[in-house]
Amino acid sequence: MKILGIETSCDETGIAIYDSEQGLIGHQLHSQINLHQLYGGVVPELASRDHIRQLAPLLKGLLKTTGLLMSDINALAVTAGPGLIGALLVGVGFARGLATALQVPCIPVHHMEAHLLAALMTSERVQFPFLSLLVSGGHTLLVHARALGDYVILGQSIDDAAGEAFDKTAKLLDLGYPGGPAIAQCAQNGQAQHFEFPRPMMNKPGMDFSFSGLKTFVLNTWMHSDQSAQTKADIAHAFQEAVVDTLVRKCQRALDATGLTQLVVAGGVGANQLLRERLTHLGQQHGITVEYPPLAFCTDNGAMVAYTGWCYWREGRRIPTHIKARARWPLDAL
Numbered sequence: 045m046k047i048l049g050i051e052t053s054c055d056e057t058g059i060a061i062y063d064s065e066q067g068l069i070g071h072q073l074h075s076q077i078n079l080h081q082l083y084g085g086v087v088p089e090l091a092s093r094d095h096i097r098q099l100a101p102l103l104k105g106l107l108k109t110t111g112l113l114m115s116d117i118n119a120l121a122v123t124a125g126p127g128l129i130g131a132l133l134v135g136v137g138f139a140r141g142l143a144t145a146l147q148v149p150c151i152p153v154h155h156m157e158a159h160l161l162a163a164l165m166t167s168e169r170v171q172f173p174f175l176s177l178l179v180s181g182g183h184t185l186l187v188h189a190r191a192l193g194d195y196v197i198l199g200q201s202i203d204d205a206a207g208e209a210f211d212k213t214a215k216l217l218d219l220g221y222p223g224g225p226a227i228a229q230c231a232q233n234g235q236a237q238h239f240e241f242p243r244p245m246m247n248k249p250g251m252d253f254s255f256s257g258l259k260t261f262v263l264n265t266w267m268h269s270d271q272s273a274q275t276k277a278d279i280a281h282a283f284q285e286a287v288v289d290t291l292v293r294k295c296q297r298a299l300d301a302t303g304l305t306q307l308v309v310a311g312g313v314g315a316n317q318l319l320r321e322r323l324t325h326l327g328q329q330h331g332i333t334v335e336y337p338p339l340a341f342c343t344d345n346g347a348m349v350a351y352t353g354w355c356y357w358r359e360g361r362r363i364p365t366h367i368k369a370r371a372r373w374p375l376d377a378l
């Protein structure tokens with residue numbers, strides 16, 4: 045059984061084929077970074093238009109590199125939400141059209157569940173139940189993953205997502221887009237002791253996050269500084285420390301509260317090296333295994349979508365006949 049996965053929820057066009065016997069047999073990605081860089085963030089209308097341009101050539105390329113024909117595809121899986129509605133509609137329309145032409149089923153996929161399952165695709169060690177830290181451009185979630193489609197949200201951001209905080213802070217410091225890698229790189233030259241930024245919501249019980257205040261803190265610090273390259277690096281360093289430390293400490297709370305012994309990190313911010321180091325250290329201290337998908341499957345991609353489709357198919361879950369794109373779609377309402 046071969047499932048073609050399609051991802052267009054934000055600024056990456058991803059496409060992949062997952063085979064029930066061989067696993068992932070091919071994937072292609074087109075990033076829109078160059079397109080949005082000029083604006084310092086994703087421009088939704090440009091994103092939708094670019095997905096329209098990229099999907100057919102990506103599919104052609106994927107079939108060529110895998111040596112497959114369209115008729116070899118047995119099912120489609122497409123990200124139906126959450127995400128930018130116009131961008132989602134492009135992928136959903138494309139997938140529905142293909143599925144109708146090929147007379148195969150089309151499986152709607154929740155983007156965050158796909159991020160969460162990426163670790164299962166890439167490591168046999170990962171098994172339900174586990175704790176997942178989902179940190180992307182649009183979401184910051186601590187999730188008790190009990191089984192496929194069965195998720196309890198333990199904590200989430202009440203304002204900016206972690207990735208969004210990186211992106212907005214990078215914009216303030218004129219570091220470019222996407223902000224995560226830009227801040228991480230700039231922070232490498234930063235001095236550890238120069239600035240100490242707050243750890244938002246650490247003094248309150250619970251596992252929710254708030255990152256929007258940090259950005260204001262960055263702005264104030266920057267505006268009242270000498271605005272040198274060194275100061276910029278010091279601020280990037282302090283900002284990254286504050287975000288990572290907050291994420292790690294909330295993970296610790298969630299592990300203590302649930303007694304879970306496996307932590308799975310997913311989403312674009314999961315590519316952050318400092319976060320990985322600190323969580324690995326946390327795992328060593330508490331006898332907990334920490335799993336990360338390889339970097340290519342941490343950020344948006346088609347492979348996680350094809351794999352999620354396969355998981356639903358394998359379990360014989362009901363596949364809806366009509367797929368609707370949904371900008372908002374809570375993970376615990378699956």
Ligand code: KG4
Pocket residue numbers: 054179180181182183206207208210211222223224225228311312313314315316317342343344
């Ligand atoms: O999961 P993702 O690719 O797309 C969404 O679903 O949002 O995540 C993108 C986010 C962006 O905000 C980007 O700045 C952030 O992930 N990101 C990082 C790093 N690489 C990507 N954040 C921190 N450190 C990184 N190395």
Ligand code: ZN
Pocket residue numbers: 155159180181311312343344
């Ligand atoms: Zn994502």
